[in-house]
Amino acid sequence: xxxxxxxxxxxxxxxxxxxxxxxxxxxxxxxxxxxxxxxxxxxxxxxxxxxxxxxxxxxxxxxxxxxxxxxxxxxxxxxxxxxxxxxxxxxxxxxxxxxxxxxxxxxxxxxxxxxxxxxxxxxxxxxxxxxxxxxxxxxxxxxxxxxxxxxxxxxxxxxxxxxxxxxxxxxxxxxxxxxxxxxxxxxxxxxxxxxxxxxxxxxxxxxxxxxxxxxxxxxxxxxxxxxxxxxxxxxxxxxxxxxxxxxxxxxxxxxxxxxxxxxxxxxxxxxxxxxxxxxxxxxxxxxxxxxxxxxxxxxxxxxxxxxxxxxxxxxxxxxxxxxxxxxxxxxxxxxxxxxxxxxxxxxxxxxxxxxxxxxxxxxxxxxx
Amino acid sequence: xxxxxxxxxxxxxxxxxxxxxxxxxxxxxxxxxxxxxxxxxxxxxxxxxxxxxxxxxxxxxxxxxxxxxxxxxxxxxxxxxxxxxxxxxxxxxxxxxxxxxxxxxxxxxxxxxxxxxxxxxxxxxxxxxxxxxxxxxxxxxxxxxxxxxxxxxxxxxxxxxxxxxxxxxxxxxxxxxxxxxxxxxxxxxxxxxxxxxxxxxxxxxxxxxxxxxxxxxxxxxxxxxxxxxxxxxxxxxxxxxxxxxxxxxxxxxxxxxxxxxxxxxxxxxxxxxxxxxxxxxxxxxx
Numbered sequence: 001x002x003x004x005x006x007x008x009x010x011x012x013x014x015x016x017x018x019x020x021x022x023x024x025x026x027x028x029x030x031x032x033x034x035x036x037x038x039x040x041x042x043x044x045x046x047x048x049x050x051x052x053x054x055x056x057x058x059x060x061x062x063x064x065x066x067x068x069x070x071x072x073x074x075x076x077x078x079x080x081x082x083x084x085x086x087x088x089x090x091x092x093x094x095x096x097x098x099x100x101x102x103x104x105x106x107x108x109x110x111x112x113x114x115x116x117x118x119x120x121x122x123x124x125x126x127x128x129x130x131x132x133x134x135x136x137x138x139x140x141x142x143x144x145x146x147x148x149x150x151x152x153x154x155x156x157x158x159x160x161x162x163x164x165x166x167x168x169x170x171x172x173x174x175x176x177x178x179x180x181x182x183x184x185x186x187x188x189x190x191x192x193x194x195x196x197x198x199x200x201x202x203x204x205x206x207x208x209x210x211x212x213x214x215x216x217x218x219x220x221x222x223x224x225x226x227x228x229x230x231x232x233x234x235x236x237x238x239x240x241x242x243x244x245x246x247x248x249x250x251x252x253x254x255x256x257x258x259x260x261x262x263x264x265x266x267x268x269x270x271x272x273x274x275x276x277x278x279x280x281x282x283x284x285x286x287x288x289x290x291x292x293x294x295x296x297x298x299x300x301x302x303x304x305x306x307x308x309x310x311x312x313x314x315x316x317x318x319x320x321x322x323x324x325x326x327x328x329x330x331x332x333x334x335x336x337x338x339x340x341x342x343x344x345x346x347x348x349x350x351x352x353x354x355x356x357x358x359x360x361x362x363x364x365x366x367x368x
Numbered sequence: 369x370x371x372x373x374x375x376x377x378x379x380x381x382x383x384x385x386x387x388x389x390x391x392x393x394x395x396x397x398x399x400x401x402x403x404x405x406x407x408x409x410x411x412x413x414x415x416x417x418x419x420x421x422x423x424x425x426x427x428x429x430x431x432x433x434x435x436x437x438x439x440x441x442x443x444x445x446x447x448x449x450x451x452x453x454x455x456x457x458x459x460x461x462x463x464x465x466x467x468x469x470x471x472x473x474x475x476x477x478x479x480x481x482x483x484x485x486x487x488x489x490x491x492x493x494x495x496x497x498x499x500x501x502x503x504x505x506x507x508x509x510x511x512x513x514x515x516x517x518x519x520x521x522x523x524x525x526x527x528x529x530x531x532x533x534x535x536x537x538x539x540x541x542x543x544x545x546x547x548x549x550x551x552x553x554x555x556x557x558x559x560x561x562x563x564x565x566x567x568x569x570x571x572x573x574x575x576x577x578x579x580x581x582x583x584x585x586x587x588x589x590x591x592x593x594x595x596x597x598x599x600x601x602x603x604x605x606x607x608x609x610x611x612x613x614x615x616x617x618x619x620x621x622x623x624x625x626x627x628x629x630x631x632x633x634x635x636x637x638x639x640x641x642x643x644x645x646x647x648x649x650x651x652x653x654x
Binding site: 008 | 374378380403404408409410413414417437442444445446447448475476503504505535539555556557558578603620634
């Protein structure tokens with residue numbers, strides 16, 4: 001005999017207890033520390049900070065631990081914390097030209113002022129599983145060089161000197177920078193909101209879209225003009241003091257794509273830009289973002305919009321993995337009321353067809 | 369007691385003020401979807417973040433809160449959301465529909481008629497009734513602005529042509545105050561008539577889609593239909609096996625693996641109160 005189900009409350013409490021136990025894993029194995037996650041799973045931390053839109057290594061490491069390594073869940077945890085923080089204002093734009101460089105490469109020039117600096121990269125490793133890493137291992141000290149005194153000029157600035165690339169849109173100090181976490185996104189979106197959306201967007205989603213542009217769906221002839229990784233100063237103009245106060249430095253990865261040129265009979269042709277920026281060392285994300293940013297500028301550059309990566313509403317509405325995972329996974333919440341309504345209609349329609357067939361069949365038999 | 373570090377009902381007061389402004393605008397333009405700066409909430413999108421934000425913004429210390437999902441107070445997400453507000457706002461909670469001043473719901477409207485002292489807050493996944501006909505927001509906003517709802521009528525007509533019925537059984541579109549076509553959230557169409565001339569204020573929150581809309585008390589709400597195919601608030605033709613009600617929306621419960629089924633009220637509070645009344649009458653007559 002059916003009795004109305006009770007005990008949702010107890011079931012939830014028990015599920016949470018079980019989850020905590022599973023999170024801990026085998027208690028005879030030492031518990032992972034936040035310092036270990038932050039130091040040894042640093043790319044995971046960088047991704048969670050970037051898509052969680054909060055630069056805090058320790059909190060990101062905590063989120064990863066709490067989420068049992070599920071990065072989207074960790075991003076969600078960080079976002080839900082971030083949203084409760086008070087806003088004092090926006091910082092001054094960070095100057096990536098003045099970056100303390102740890103890695104800087106250009107695929108457009110063989111050599112350039114400041115040189116090519118490989119830095120810590122997987123790029124030329126052979127992807128052979130390293131059995132030695134299975135055990136604790138000694139690490140040899142890396143080779144070091146003294147840092148260049150002069151700032152490394154950005155490739156886009158070098159090209160810009162000769163007007164070979166379109167100028168980067170100048171900042172308008174009169175216009176406050178948009179924030180889609182404070183104002184709902186409207187279409188068409190301006191550049192600030194587009195870039196904010198892409199910076200918070202899911203790495204996998206942007207990777208696939210960026211990839212699609214390379215395979216002919218909105219091809220835009222990209223060159224990795226420059227990818228740079230390093231530390232930049234963050235400054236904030238406090239009204240009370242009247243000048244920019246340094247808040248500290250953060251690690252960022254910047255990608256400037258140089259793309260297909262545009263021009264006309266009257267306007268000399270020049271290259272166009274796609275821009276990507278991410279917290280920490282997040283090259284894949286920054287590059288994919290730059291490709292998609294450029295693709296989304298189709299309308300502005302007078303290109304025909306034919307591919308998904310050029311469709312602003314499509315891309316910007318579906319890039320957020322916290323939104324996406326929530327809505328996909330909500331399908332596991334009960335839907336029995338709606339299902340019952342569908343079931344009722346389906347049965348009724350089937351009954352009508354059956355009744356109609358019954359009514360028809362004697363006549364049909366007679367005809368046969 | 370409030371949870372440490374969080375404001376009453378979780379959201380900070382600035383956010384609440386912004387949401388209340390959106391709610392006021394929504395009430396002033398019945399059925400119109402007002403964009404609002406939806407926040408990230410500590411529960412996932414799709415779990416009722418829109419409804420939670422609306423509730424958090426209207427909740428006062430004296431309010432009595434009821435939360436239902438699928439009509440029931442004891443479904444896991446209803447339990448979880450009720451606990452959230454009990455913890456962050458410290459408000460009194462109830463399962464009794466007449467006692468509640470704020471009722472947050474997913475997928476149902478209570479069977480008990482609501483009164484003027486009550487607010488019904490709906491959790492809405494897709495606020496745009498035209499979304500499945502036109503995926504672009506820029507287009508659908510234009511269509512609403514021009515009251516250009518021909519596409520919707522064509523869709524309903526095509527249903528009839530193809531299936532002999534309007535094949536929409538839930539989230540059945542309504543026209544509010546003779547102007548805006550509105551999505552009632554995925555409530556079964558059985559519930560649509562309850563929205564019309566309802567004494568309670570009805571608020572709709574869509575968190576992921578960042579929209580709030582409203583039906584003020586005693587507003588005309590009409591389900592779209594045709595003269596020769598009038599709207600019908602359909603339900604399973606059976607009576608509840610627990611309380612005997614034959615005019616409520618029923619859940620179908622599979623009782624065994626040889627086709628055994630039974631029907632019970634989806635609204636657990638309504639069903640429990642009827643069952644208790646029945647028992648009292650039986651005891652009194654004994």
